[in-house]
Amino acid sequence: MAAEFRKCPTTGLMVHLPAQALIKINAVTSIVFLLIGGILALTLIFTRWQAVHLLPPDLFYRFLTLHGIAMLFAWIVYFEVAVLYFTSAVLLNSRLAAPWAGWLGYVLMTVGALMTTVAILAGNSDVMFTSYVPLKASPLYYLGIVLFAVGAIIACVLFFATLAVAKHEKTYEGSVPLVTYGAAAAAIIAIGTLAHGAIFYIPTGLWAAGVIPMMDPEAYRLLFWGFGHSTQQINVAAMIACWYALATLTVGAQPVSEKFSRTAFVLYALFINVASEHHLLWDPGISSAHKMWNTSYVLHLAVLASMMHAFSVPACVEVALRKKGYTKGLFEWLKKAPWGNPSFSTLIFSVAGFGFLGGITGIMYGTEQLNILGHNSLRVPGHFHATVVIGTSMAFMGLTYYVLPLIFQREVMFPTAAKLQPYFYGVGMWTVSIAMMFVGSFGVPRRHWDITLADAPFQYSFGPTVDLGMAITALGAVLALIGGAMFCIIAVATVLAGKKVNQ
Amino acid sequence: MSLGSPEKYWWDEPLDKDEKTWVTVAIVWAIFLTLYMPYKHFTGKQNPSQEYTKVSGDKFDAAVDKFIAQYKVGEEKGLAVVAPPPNSDIFIRGQQFKWDPILKLKKGVQYKLHLSSIDMNHGFSVQPVNFTIQVVPGYDNVLNITPTTSGVFTIICNEYCGLGHHTMVGRMYVD
Structure with a gap:
C-alpha cells in the first residue's frame, strides 16, 4: 500500500497516486474545454457586436449552444470532480476508495461530452443550452448529457466513499477540514441535481428518437430549471470551498469561526436547491403563490448562507493579514496584501464579483416585478457571467496555480504572465458583465443574432447607447479572452514542460 | 486552517459580536425581501393576472x-x-x-x-x-x-x- 503514496514536501500530506492521476486527467480535460468554450465566446461576442457581425445565423446559434455545454457542463464539472478527489483523498491523507470507479466516471463523462458536442456540430441540435421542447435536438444530444451526468454522480459517490474510508482507517483526527466540508455540501447538491437531470433528459431523448410523445412544454421548463439552476448551486458551494482554500493558501488565513462557516454550508445543502422558479416568473401554468413561495421564502435562507460567507471569507483574510503586522488604519492590510500572487488577486476578483455583481443582480431579477423588465434580456447573461465566470471559474483558476506545483509537481511557468493574468481576465469579465446588464436594461434580447432587425418585417432601433454598450462588451470580452488564453497557455505549458518540483 | 482538521470542540466556540450583528442584519433583510415581493404583488400595477x-x-x-x-x-x-x-x-x-x-x-x-x-x-x-x-x-x-x-x-x-x-x-x- 505504501508504494501507492508519496509525501508532499510542501504540505506534508500523503498523496494517493491513483487519486493524483485522476485529479490530473480531470483538471487537464476541464482546461481543454475552457479553451474550446473561450474560442467560441470570441466568435459569439464579435457576432453580437454588430459592427463586426462575424458569424452567419446558423453558426451563431450552434456555437452559442456549444459554448453553454462546453463551459457550464464540461469545464466546470470536470474541475469540480478534480476538487472532490483533492478535498477527500489528498486533504484527508487517505486512499481514494475505488480508483476504478473514478476512471469509469471519467470515461462516461468524456463519452457523454463528446457525444453532445458531435450532435451539436453535426447541425441538427441547435436548441441552446436550455433545449426547451418542442425544439428538438438529435437523440445523441440528450444521451450525451445523461451519460455525462451519470459519470459525475459516480465521482460524487466516490467522494463520499472516500470520506468513509478515511474515517474508518483513521487517516485524520477530529472533524474533516472546512474545505472538505464545503465540497461535501457541493457533492450533496450535485447528486440530487444530476440525478434529476439524468431522469428528465431520458424522456426528452426518447421523444426526440420518436419512441414516446412529447412532454408538456411548461412541465419541461419546470423540470429543466429544477436541474439547470440547481446545477449552478453546485458551483456556488464548490466555489466557496475554493475561497476558503485560497484564503489559507495565499495568506495563511484561518476561518474566523468554524461553526459559523459550517452552518452556512448546511443552509446551502438544505435550501439552495429550491428557488428555481425565478426562471418562470412570467410563465403560464404555475400560480403566483407557488412562485413567490419558491423564489422568496426558501431562496432567502440560501441567500442568508451566502451573506454569512460574504462576511467570513473577507474577515479571515483581514485577520490573517493584520496578524502579519499590517494594522495601520482601516485598510493597510488590504494595501499590503499579496496582489502579485495570482491566486490572491483572483480570490478578490471572484469574491467581490460574485457578491456585488452576480449575487445582488440575481436577487433583483428573481422578483416578479423586476423580472418582467429583465426576462430573456441581456441582463440575464450579464448576471450569470458574474456568478459562474467571475465567481466560480476565477476561483478555479486561482486554485489551479496551486494544483500545478502540489499535484502536477511542476513550477508554474511564465510567472510574470501569471501575475498579470487575473487582471486581464478579471477586469475583462467585470466589463463584460456590467456592459451586458447595462445593455439588457434597454430591452436588448439575449440569444439574438441581429438586434438591428435588418431581415425583419418591422424596424426598431435600440439606439446608439446600445451600440456603444455592445462595443464595450466586446472590448471587455477581448481583455477576458487574452486573460483566458494566458491562463490556458500557462497551465498547459506548465503541465507539459514545467520544471519539476524537487521531491 | 481551512485545509486541515479544526481544533476539537469547534462547535462549542461562541460566536463573536461582529458575526452575530451581521447575521441579525442579514436575517432582518431576508425577512423584508420575503415580505416585499408578495406586498408588491398585491399593490403594484404590473403583475401577472393569474388567468392562464x-x-x-x-x-x-x-x-x-x-x-x-x-x-x-x-x-x-x-x-x-x-x-x-x-x-x-x-x-x-x-x-x-x-x-x-x-x-x-x-x-x-x-x-x-x-x-x-x-x-x-x-x-x-x-x-x-x-x-x-x-x-x-x-x-x-x-x-x-x-x-x-x-x-x-x-x-x-x-x-x-x-x-x-x-x-x-x-x-x-x-x-
Missing part, C-alpha cells in the same frame, strides 16, 4: 382566426390589422417567425390579452416600454392590460425559437 388556461394549438389557432375575421380593419406587410372594441378579449398568436395579428388598441382602456404559441416557446417582448411575457405552446397566458402610452410598439421575440428567431418582429398600435 391550457389550450391546444388548433383551438387557439381557431380562436385567433375568428378574432381576426371579426375585427379586421386592414392589412400591413401581409398581416391583418385588427381594431377590437374596449374591454374585449384580444389575441396574439406566436409562431415561427411572426406575431400575428397587428393590434390597434386605445389608450386607457382595459383589454384581456390572450397569448399563446402554435409551435415553439416564444418571448413576447414589447419595446420601447420594455416588458417581456413568456409564451408557451399549450398554454393561454392571459393578461389584463391597459395601455398607458400611445404610439407605435415593436414586439420582439426574445426566446430562441429556431434559425429565423431574429426575424420574428411584430407591431402594435395604441392611439
Whole structure:
C-alpha cells in the first residue's frame, strides 16, 4: 500500500497516486474545454457586436449552444470532480476508495461530452443550452448529457466513499477540514441535481428518437430549471470551498469561526436547491403563490448562507493579514496584501464579483416585478457571467496555480504572465458583465443574432447607447479572452514542460 | 486552517459580536425581501393576472382566426390589422417567425390579452416600454392590460425559437 503514496514536501500530506492521476486527467480535460468554450465566446461576442457581425445565423446559434455545454457542463464539472478527489483523498491523507470507479466516471463523462458536442456540430441540435421542447435536438444530444451526468454522480459517490474510508482507517483526527466540508455540501447538491437531470433528459431523448410523445412544454421548463439552476448551486458551494482554500493558501488565513462557516454550508445543502422558479416568473401554468413561495421564502435562507460567507471569507483574510503586522488604519492590510500572487488577486476578483455583481443582480431579477423588465434580456447573461465566470471559474483558476506545483509537481511557468493574468481576465469579465446588464436594461434580447432587425418585417432601433454598450462588451470580452488564453497557455505549458518540483 | 482538521470542540466556540450583528442584519433583510415581493404583488400595477388556461394549438389557432375575421380593419406587410372594441378579449398568436395579428388598441382602456404559441416557446417582448411575457405552446397566458402610452410598439421575440428567431418582429398600435 505504501508504494501507492508519496509525501508532499510542501504540505506534508500523503498523496494517493491513483487519486493524483485522476485529479490530473480531470483538471487537464476541464482546461481543454475552457479553451474550446473561450474560442467560441470570441466568435459569439464579435457576432453580437454588430459592427463586426462575424458569424452567419446558423453558426451563431450552434456555437452559442456549444459554448453553454462546453463551459457550464464540461469545464466546470470536470474541475469540480478534480476538487472532490483533492478535498477527500489528498486533504484527508487517505486512499481514494475505488480508483476504478473514478476512471469509469471519467470515461462516461468524456463519452457523454463528446457525444453532445458531435450532435451539436453535426447541425441538427441547435436548441441552446436550455433545449426547451418542442425544439428538438438529435437523440445523441440528450444521451450525451445523461451519460455525462451519470459519470459525475459516480465521482460524487466516490467522494463520499472516500470520506468513509478515511474515517474508518483513521487517516485524520477530529472533524474533516472546512474545505472538505464545503465540497461535501457541493457533492450533496450535485447528486440530487444530476440525478434529476439524468431522469428528465431520458424522456426528452426518447421523444426526440420518436419512441414516446412529447412532454408538456411548461412541465419541461419546470423540470429543466429544477436541474439547470440547481446545477449552478453546485458551483456556488464548490466555489466557496475554493475561497476558503485560497484564503489559507495565499495568506495563511484561518476561518474566523468554524461553526459559523459550517452552518452556512448546511443552509446551502438544505435550501439552495429550491428557488428555481425565478426562471418562470412570467410563465403560464404555475400560480403566483407557488412562485413567490419558491423564489422568496426558501431562496432567502440560501441567500442568508451566502451573506454569512460574504462576511467570513473577507474577515479571515483581514485577520490573517493584520496578524502579519499590517494594522495601520482601516485598510493597510488590504494595501499590503499579496496582489502579485495570482491566486490572491483572483480570490478578490471572484469574491467581490460574485457578491456585488452576480449575487445582488440575481436577487433583483428573481422578483416578479423586476423580472418582467429583465426576462430573456441581456441582463440575464450579464448576471450569470458574474456568478459562474467571475465567481466560480476565477476561483478555479486561482486554485489551479496551486494544483500545478502540489499535484502536477511542476513550477508554474511564465510567472510574470501569471501575475498579470487575473487582471486581464478579471477586469475583462467585470466589463463584460456590467456592459451586458447595462445593455439588457434597454430591452436588448439575449440569444439574438441581429438586434438591428435588418431581415425583419418591422424596424426598431435600440439606439446608439446600445451600440456603444455592445462595443464595450466586446472590448471587455477581448481583455477576458487574452486573460483566458494566458491562463490556458500557462497551465498547459506548465503541465507539459514545467520544471519539476524537487521531491 | 481551512485545509486541515479544526481544533476539537469547534462547535462549542461562541460566536463573536461582529458575526452575530451581521447575521441579525442579514436575517432582518431576508425577512423584508420575503415580505416585499408578495406586498408588491398585491399593490403594484404590473403583475401577472393569474388567468392562464391550457389550450391546444388548433383551438387557439381557431380562436385567433375568428378574432381576426371579426375585427379586421386592414392589412400591413401581409398581416391583418385588427381594431377590437374596449374591454374585449384580444389575441396574439406566436409562431415561427411572426406575431400575428397587428393590434390597434386605445389608450386607457382595459383589454384581456390572450397569448399563446402554435409551435415553439416564444418571448413576447414589447419595446420601447420594455416588458417581456413568456409564451408557451399549450398554454393561454392571459393578461389584463391597459395601455398607458400611445404610439407605435415593436414586439420582439426574445426566446430562441429556431434559425429565423431574429426575424420574428411584430407591431402594435395604441392611439
